[in-house]
Amino acid sequence: MAITLLRAASLPGLRDAAAGQHVCSYLPNNNRRRRWILCSLKYACLSVDPGPGEVSPVYSSLTVTPAGEAVISSEQKVYDVVLKQAALLKRHLRPQPHTIPAIPKELDLPTNGLNQAYHRCGEICEEYAKTFYLGTMLMTEERRRAIWAIYVWCRRTDELVDGPNASHITPSALDRWEKRLDDVFTGRPYDMLDAALSDTISKFPIDIQPFRDMIEGMRSDLRKTRYKNFDELYMYCYYVAGTVGLMSVPVMGIAPESKATTESVYSAALALGIANQLTNILRDVGEDARRGRIYLPQDELAEAGLCDEDIFNGVVTNKWRSFMKRQIKRARMFFEEAERGVTELSQASRWPVWASLLLYRQILDEIEANDYNNFTKRAYVGKAKKLLALPVAYGRSLLMPYSLRNSQK
Ligand SMILES: CC(C)=CCC/C(C)=C/CC/C(C)=C/CC/C(C)=C/COP(=O)(O)OP(=O)(O)O
Incomplete structure (x- = not known):
């Protein structure tokens, strides 16, 4: 994949710089850190047409419209959030006065109420995510409860647009939900489930932004049923699932012996959310189409010679198979990126994350086993495979952090 780098003193200068562009470098797909360093050195990184049959997890950090306008890609926007979250966590880890708002004393629920x-x-x-729940039982009590509180908030948010009352949900209901979120973060919980989250926020350095962004994802789900390209889809996946990864890291904790940067752990958490959501989308193509929704990138469908009609008709053709192969390959690349990060988490947090990663990734294998018929067959990981994933996940959770393995070579 060729990457064209433009030296640009500032973004407005980009158009002029484009005149003197020169190809500086060839960067492998996953050499993101270098890309970002280059960006931060005020190089604009312009890319990227993957070669035939090649997939890039992300297309570019910067694109230029036909009118010459520089547009920051979704990946760059989301990476800015990652940097902010990492900076917050690092600040918290440094010994300094506790800056997280505690629940005002007079509003404190009695311990019994909180319990x-x-x-x-x-x-x-436990009811909605059994395996994950089992995994959380290995965490310390405080972490486990915090993860449950976050999970429940995400579930409730998701149910606003996906639950039984979804057809009545309006943007203003989401605005009210966001106002309620602000109250949770300022120690004024509305109900007992919110109170658990308020308490969690007072104990861990959790930022409100990923929560707000998840609500933004629900807003986008209300108004949008098509995604022009992977850049748009990436943003959606960040909103609805990548955010969960960012919310979880401060609770799960990074292993004290890890040599990985905080940013890279957050990036891996984000990648896991994206991988899960892409997998979810690939599994549910038929189900979503029956609701009039197509989450697949329209430009890639067109490139494969496919259109919405083909999805609504739901016939597995060779065009569909090769389109799906490309999508599955991309989802696996995100899982791969996430894998390195799991090993950097604190030991007790790794098992549930490994278990959910292995289980969710197997859905991709099942789509293949169904000969890519995700129109009428739901890819399902059987009980035996699910059970087998647990000891495998446990074994992996004992592995030394990836960053240490590399530094000892
Ligand atoms: C890797 C590192 C460093 C940390 C882990 C950080 C975490 C926990 C990331 C996971 C993010 C996550 C669980 C995102 C949600 C993704 C998703 C598509 C959930 C689907 O939920 P449901 O709709 O209930 O799924 P089913 O339809 O399969 O039941």
Whole structure:
């Protein structure tokens, strides 16, 4: 994949710089850190047409419209959030006065009330995400309860647009949900489940932005049923799933012995969210189409000689198979990126993350096993395979952090 780098003193100068562009470098697909360093050195990184049959997890950090306008890509925008989250966590890890707002004393729920609230969060997590719930049982009590509280908030947010009342949901209901989120973060929880989250926020350096961004994802789901290209889809996946990764890192914690940068751990968490969501989309193509929704990138469909009609008709053709192969390959690249990061998490947090990674990734294998018929067959990982994933995940959770393995070579 060729990358064209333009030296640009500033973005407005980009158009002029384009005149003197020269190809500086060839960067492998996953050499992101170098790309970002180059960007931060005020180089604009212009790319990127993947060669035939090649996939790039992300297309470019900067694109230029036909009118010559520089447009920052979704990946760059999301990476800015990653940097901000990492900076917040690092600041918290440095010994300094605690800056996270605590729940005002007078609003404190009695400990018993809080225990009940967390207990209910645990029950909900167990009901909807059994394997993940089991995995959380290995975490310390405080972390486990915090993960449950976050999970429940995400579930409730998702249910606003996907649950039984979804047809009545309006943008203003989402605005009210966001106002309620602000209240949770300022220690004024509305109900007991919110109170568990308020308490969690007072104990871990969790930022409100990923929560807000998830609500933004729900807003976009209300108005959008098509995605022009992968850049648009990437943003959607960040909103609805990458955010979960960013919310989880401060609770799961980074292994004290890890030599990885905080940013790289956040990037891996983001990658896992994106990988999961892409997998979810590939699994649910038929189901989504029946609701009039197509989450697949329109430009890639067109390149493969496919259109919306083909999806609504739901016939598996060779064109469809090769389109799907490309999509699955991309989802696997995100899983691969996430894998390195899991090993950097604190030991007790790794198992549930490995388990969910292995289980979710297997859905891609099942789509292949179904000969890419994701129109009428739901890819499903059987009980035996699910059970087998647990000891495998446990074994992996004992591995030394990837950053240490590399530094000892
Ligand atoms: C890798 C590192 C460093 C940390 C891990 C950080 C985490 C926990 C990331 C996971 C993010 C995550 C779980 C995102 C949600 C993705 C997703 C598509 C969930 C689907 O939820 P449901 O709609 O309930 O799925 P089903 O339809 O399969 O039941």
